[in-house]
Amino acid sequence: MEKLKLLIIQPQKIFLETEFDDIIIPGKDGDFGVFYGHTPFISVIRPGILEIYNNSEVTKCAIHDGYVTVENNIVTILCEVVEKADEIDKTRAEAAKERAEKRIKSNQDEVDFRRAEIALRKAIARIAIS
Amino acid sequence: MGNIRDIKSRIGSIRNTRQITNAMKMVAAAKLRKAQQGIIKARPYADNINHMLATIKFKSRETDLKIFVQPEPTAKCALVVVTADRGLCGSFNSFVIKAALQYLKDHPNTDLFCIGKKGTDIFKKKDVKIIKSYTGLFNEMNFSVSLDIASDLKHHFFSNEYDHIEVIYNEFKSVIQQNIVQKQVLPIPDIKVLEGVSLLDYLYEPGEEEVIEELTNKYINVEIWRILLESSAAEQGTRMTAMDSATDNASDLIESLTLQYNMVRQAAITNEIIEIASGAEAQNQ
Structure with a gap:
């Protein structure tokens, strides 16, 4: 399966830059997934859990706000607060x-x-x- | 020529001052580096938001939203002046305050918001009315400090108290160069669409208006954050150069005073020798 690119950007730093197979994002109107070949898309994020699947690994982050754009198989998330479990x-x-x-x-x-x-x-x- | 002891104590006190200015220079250099890094790190985020806003504005049907409508020249304005919390940074504060006073004179329909203790003090002394002042932000620079200011400004703007919000601040060019910049934060000024950027048709979720609202929110937050970082970098830059020249001046002063001290000392010794010699001469006769 072809991979997508993920960029999570915060005002202070680039939080995460990686490749992945599938992602579950808590959108304002409900959670949604993004696979390869998704149509260009903008959504507002609500506080929730972000799940990033790569190979058989899952990375989970708590996200508070922000918005996500999907374009040319690049998923860009801009948010002010996002944390990994150990943070x-x-x-x-x-x-x-x-x-x-x-x-x-x-x-x-x-x-x-x-x-x-x-x-x-x-x-x-x-x-x-x- | 002064007393030998006076000169000595002056040299001592100047030496102490030089130590302090030198230390301040070092501290400013370290803080400057931090602020500069902050500016670089904020860039991807801010660029992305600007790009999104430009795209949406280009595509949007909601062009009559308040954030996109440019104000009339006589419209009610909120002016935010960014100064420093501390002095000893050359012309940093005085230039930005001068620019602000000029703006207030040219645009009478303006209310003043002030960031930084120095500006607040000076405006109070000059009897200029400040709607709200924010002080002590620059000690601990993190993103959350900009959120308070941003949310106040948003509130004032969207409750129609003000038609536009302008910020006057020092922009960091290099360690020796700072520019006074006046920038319109709200409504969002016309953003140039970067060349070679695709203007795709996006699907919006929940709706276009909600997306624009969220984007605007983020845009103001990061814009204020960037301005604070710029101002902080500029402040540390001017402080660094000011303290550098103060240290140099102290060194020059110490040099010339040491010369003077030696001359006075020499003169005293010569005097003493003459006295002894003439005393001995008198006894011989």
Whole structure:
């Protein structure tokens, strides 16, 4: 199978540059996969887990935001926060999860609620892969 | 000619000053290197976003969005001035403040936002009203510091408080050259599409508007981040050259004072010898 190229770019650095067979990306409207020959495509990313399959290896990253473009079998992800499993502080993530849950339960106005929901998603993604 | 002890203590104090300026020069050089690396590392991200925005703007049907509509010359403006937190960096702060005051004079319908302690202090002294000031950002330069500023500016812009947002800052050219630059951050200025770049038709998910919104968000964040990095590099560059010439001056001063010290000392010795000699002469007679 032919390989695709992946570039994950952060404002501070290039996070990852690699080749892969298949990738699962948490899009705003749901997770989607990209194989070789995908049509040109832009999507916004929601907080979740990014899974990169290469040969039989899987790399998982927690991603918080950003957008992805697919063009000529090059997948480019631009995001501000993305972490590999060994970079995550699990206790901090768990504390953040509790905080977010409390905020959701206290049922404040809509803006706060949405923010808490995003924070909760981020925390869950972090905990899931760490 | 001064007292021999005075000269000696002056030499001592100048030597101390030279040590400090020299140390500051070294520190500035190290920080400059860090800021320069930051600029280089931010480039792929910023270039990519600019390219995407250019592509989308070229293809988009949503050209009447606020972020794409260029403002009238008399429109309400938010001016962000980027200064340093510390002094001792030559003309770095004074030039950018001068440029800002000129802009305020030419565009009365403008509110001022200030980054950096020096600028905040000076504008306060001059009784210029500051809407918000951000200080102490440059000690610990990381991406999150730019997010606060960016989110404030976005809020002001999208709530229609301001029609455009301008930033005046020092752009880093080289260690000895910094340019004062005025840049429109919002609405997004006309971006040139790089030559040889494919303008493909993309599928948008969820929708074109959401994608543009997310892109705009990211664009402002990274734009502010880049400006902070540029300004920080320029600051360290000017500080380095300022401290370098201060160290040189101190060395020159020490040299000439040492010469003076030796002359005074010599004169004192000659005097003493003359006294002894004439005393002995008097006794002989």
